[in-house]
């Protein structure tokens with residue numbers, strides 16, 4: 001899954017794809033490079049991010065989704081009204097960081113006969129990194145994802161532990177080291193670690209632009225442990241790494 005943020009302030013690609021033609025070109029390039037789907041977002045959800053209005057979010061993403069019509073596109077939104085418009089404009093899948101907790105979001109996905117990514121998040125982007133707390137992070141995340149997937153009644157879902165969404169470094173590592181627990185649910189697992197802060201913490205001081213090597217390391221490991229999909233900024237580098245790994249297994 002290639003990440004395409006039509007935002008001014010995303011932590012890694014903010015501002016690069018704000019004009020629709022740039023975003024459409026970048027999305028086509030990701031598909032050419034081997035992405036299975038392009039994930040179009042119109043609001044940054046990095047820690048501390050301030051929400052934009054639904055109108056602003058829709059204005060940013062709809063021209064991009066329309067420009068990629070007929071191609072595999074998901075929409076990265078937690079707002080049902082934005083999801084409905086994106087699905088009508090041609091998106092195939094809703095990537096909901098809210099984990100389908102909002103009944104209107106579930107209705108939007110159902111009405112369109114679409115699929116969804118159900119992601120786990122503790123708190124909200126504004127506050128989630130203040131003091132995330134769990135008893136057993138792996139079991140709690142698994143139970144939430146399995147419950148949401150089965151309550152949704154949808155045929156086509158992926159589950160995602162939500163790396164960095166209300167999680168400390170130790171929580172992220174526990175989820176990645178124990179990915180078999182999520183894979184063991186039988187639901188396809190998506191992992192999104194691309195350029196995230198915990199990679200900077202492990203490789204001290206590396207800024208977002210320098211975190212692709214660490215991102216590839218995490219995603220290769222996730223694929224070996226059975227992840228069905230990884231959500232990444234640098235599609236070409238990941239496709240190459242995954243192909244080589246596959247040949248070696």
Ligand code: HH2
Pocket residue numbers: 003005007009010011012041043044045046076095096097117119160162163190191192193231
């Ligand atoms: N991470 C981000 C956004 N959406 N969706 C899923 N399913 N999984 C993730 O891990 C995930 C996500 C945050 O990353 P990014 O889109 O690169 O940045 P920003 O939120 O600043 O736009």
